[in-house]
Amino acid sequence: MEILTLTGVLAGSLGLTALARRYNLSAPLLIVVAALAVALIPGVPRLELEPELILTVVLPPLLYSTSLESSLTNFRGNLRPIIALGVVLVGLTALAVGFVVHLLLPDLPLASALVLGAVVAPPDAVTAVAIGRRLGLPRRVMAVLTGESLVNDAAALTLYKVGLAAVAGTAGSIGHGFLVFLVATVLGIGVGLAAGMLVVLIRGKLDDPLLESAFGIIVPFGAYVTAEHLHPFSPDFGGSGVLAVVSAGLYLGHKSLHASPATRMQDRSVWASIDVLLETLVFALMGLQLPFVLDGADGAARDNGTLAVTAAIVLGVTMLVRIPAVFLSSYLPQTLRLFGKEREAPSWRHLAVVSWTGMRGVVTLAAAAGVPLGTPGREEIQLFAFTVAIGTVLIQGLTLPLLIRALKVQDHDEAERDAVEELAARRAAMDAALAKLDELLPEMLSTVDITAERQARLHERLRRFVEMRFRFAEAAISLSAEEREASPQAAYAKARKELLVAQREALIAERDARRLDDEVLQKVLRELDLEELAQSSQLTSRLS
Structure with a gap:
């Protein structure tokens, strides 16, 4: 029955995604709202979120696909804001939420409160990136949001493990916790890079696009599981599976420029389908957890009023702590330096948008569901985590488009800069092709028994073909969207189709x-x- 239910959830989620794309709506928001409504219908089969399934089967391919699509150059160029948001802000959020909850519920152990803080700390950028892409956020903002989503899960899950160890009484000092984080980072990145290099080596021997893509599908799972089960010193010290997946994806995405065109096309098709399938499932599962959370709240040793007020405060703290942190990390003079270079502070409008992109996702719910039985405050942790995840998706997800439009943060000059760069790149490609043609053609034609006149005609025909492709691209780049639709090139393309x-x-x-x-x-x-x-x-x- 559970497989049948899961199939129904996937089919319904894909249907809602198709509807959202047709009418230019936010698919994550539509799926979450629909799942919440379905979860309240009496008699509907329940589909409980399995933490191990999410963290080992769903999360790795999503992170890996995002890493493959990300630019390693842009990631390195925005390293400071990515680390500030994906690591420092995660730690600050965990501490802020933990201490606030401990103040509101003094009988809840501080260690349990800090576990809750780690659970709600990592934002999920899927909704924000989808909205930003649709509304034309500047590329640097998108790069920062994407980069943040690649590292914040690793930071939060490491803090989560340290917090659980503190609850169980097996944690050491603060220095011990920092060492756990450092080892997890180094081992995770090392495993990911080793996996990426191994895949590049194997793919170079295969020369088979189908097998190369099939082999690439197992990379995120292999990297994640290997890093998570690597404990070279003691059970307390292990690698970060998230960082292993991210580093492998960034490395392979960078190296994919040298792969065969058939392999790149195959990979894009495969991962595009996997992305949509898993992301629709993730947002549907978020909404469908409502009955389980309500059952847990009924079993909590507190009245509903106290739980509701505390949940609302936790939601507010989680959202609001991000706002000053984003501005301070960008405007403090000492943070405007990266490796000794002055960097221009971003516009306050861009920072305002970034500060409002703290939507939480399924990692928050999976971590909450994975809190061991017998942990003090387990029911409260799951209720507050659900409130934060659903609340941020609905509140910030619904208002983010309004904020983007109100602040007018779209970079209208970006399209013009892209056009200039594209034209220059196409001209460089044309020049390289013509130079190679002049170099190779005489040698190639020397083995063919044709007259010099025919050789010259063939040479001229190939030159015209290369130049014509450049002229078509040059004409298309210089036109607006409306002009492009009415251009001869568009008519030619339509006729070809x-x-x-x-x-x-x-x-x-x-x-x-x-x-x-x-x-x-x-x-x-x-x-x-x-x-x-x-x-x-x-x-x-x-x-x-």
């Missing part, structure tokens, strides 16, 4: 008339599909 459709229909008709075998049909169709794909827009991934 119609011709491909006609060819495809003719081939299918031949097959239906039993004059063409299915295997031959599939071979020719693949060629037509690749030709159409070459002139179509890029694959869309994520819930945007």
